[in-house]
């Protein structure tokens with residue numbers, strides 16, 4: 001019996017899809033990657049995942065785990081014809097909230113927004129919020145070690161994982177679902193899987209750490225005269241309100257312009273424009289904290305110090321959401337403008353002004369007139385440094401690779417990373433060839449070899465297949 005028949009017998013008609021039924025799973029979110037798979041396996045239990053992995057391992061057929069398929073680096077779809085896509089979409093159970101331990105156990109296919117919905121009213125929150133939360137699944141969020149707008153406060157997805165159940169390449173089930181933070185009984189194995197992009201094992205369940213839901217919020221949108229002022233504002237906010245900071249998201253004038261022009265239903269609440277904008281959110285779980293007075297005091301200080309030229313406070317929940325929408329629609333505004341180059345970089349926060357200046361210089365030198373739209377997370381220095389062609393130009397004049405490499409190198413030289421929160425996937429493997437230190441590559445290769453010696457899990461993601469290095 002061939003592998004396809006074996007998987008069909010194992011999983012039944014709703015668990016094994018072939019032909020046209022695989023269509024919705026084939027291509028990645030940005031429609032850049034995805035070869036025709038042998039089929040899509042949709043197991044319903046950990047035991048079924050294990051059986052699928054064992055069968056594929058025995059047949060020598062590569063497997064790519066897939067969650068919500070919102071990844072931006074092309075790592076959740078087949079890298080070559082004939083692979084098996086392993087979708088976790090049928091394993092979406094969400095356990096009861098453990099209020100005493102502030103944790104929850106979920107299956108890897110649970111959609112992030114559904115986990116949030118389950119927590120509504122419990123007084124607890126999973127502090128992972130991102131634009132794709134209506135589709136992204138817990139296994140995918142762990143697979144990419146997703147960041148989002150609260151990473152600077154609560155950490156990235158891997159920091160929210162207490163325990164994990166993982167199926168390894170040969171079908172072995174490793175169950176470490178311990179609902180405790182302190183667990184130093186040896187190597188931090190669970191950490192290996194956060195950000196491993198489906199190359200070391202298939203996450204099937206996770207015990208996640210929760211935080212108290214804020215009772216009150218204050219949200220402001222501020223016009224900021226320069227990148228230096230942006231950084232200084234971050235320092236002021238941390239110094240005066242660290243424990244209340246729940247968001248520090250920035251975008252720039254070009255991004256605002258593109259969003260207002262292309263995205264329906266967004267509006268700009270300030271009277272004047274500026275080079276940068278900062279969305280600041282303070283939140284508290286206490287009824288006794290005078291959050292409004294803290295925000296007003298902060299804004300007064302920021303105005304006095306010349307760090308802010310204009311600002312508005314959200315007066316209602318609807319206005320708060322409208323402010324957030326302006327930030328979250330930045331990628332969409334640029335997408336609707338036409339071709340773009342996306343770069344997901346990070347630098348130490350204090351280096352942001354230098355990075356932006358030097359980045360602008362090198363972009364102008366490589367591709368005159370190219371339009372730069374940096375936006376992102378001030379709290380952790382993660383910059384989405386996205387480019388649109390010069391006004392009137394159709395493309396980047398063949399400079400795409402050079403632009404990507406130069407910007408990545410600049411971020412690395414500034415002490416940052418060329419792959420901040422979206423991962424490496426397939427799309428940044430060439431960058432990694434240039435920028436990853438040989439020792440680091442060797443360590444990663446050793447980890448891959450230990451966990452997946454036959455390279456049957458998502459080959460070509462994070463590391464090139466051995467023979468191609």
Ligand SMILES: Cc1cc2nc3c(=O)[nH]c(=O)nc-3n(C[C@H](O)[C@H](O)[C@H](O)COP(=O)(O)OP(=O)(O)OC[C@H]3O[C@@H](n4cnc5c(N)ncnc54)[C@H](O)[C@@H]3O)c2cc1C
Nearest residue numbers: 067068069070071075131137139140141143147197198203
């Ligand atoms: C509109 C939009 C906004 C976004 N905003 C952010 C943001 O703010 N911050 C951020 O970090 N990312 C962001 N992303 C990127 C994306 O949402 C995240 O990378 C997310 O974590 C992917 O989850 P997913 O379930 O869609 O995973 P997929 O795309 O399905 O998979 C991503 C990777 O994880 C692996 N994987 C999937 N499931 C498992 C599993 N069960 N076990 C092991 N590996 C697995 C896959 O093989 C693949 O390598 C955004 C994407 C979009 C489209």
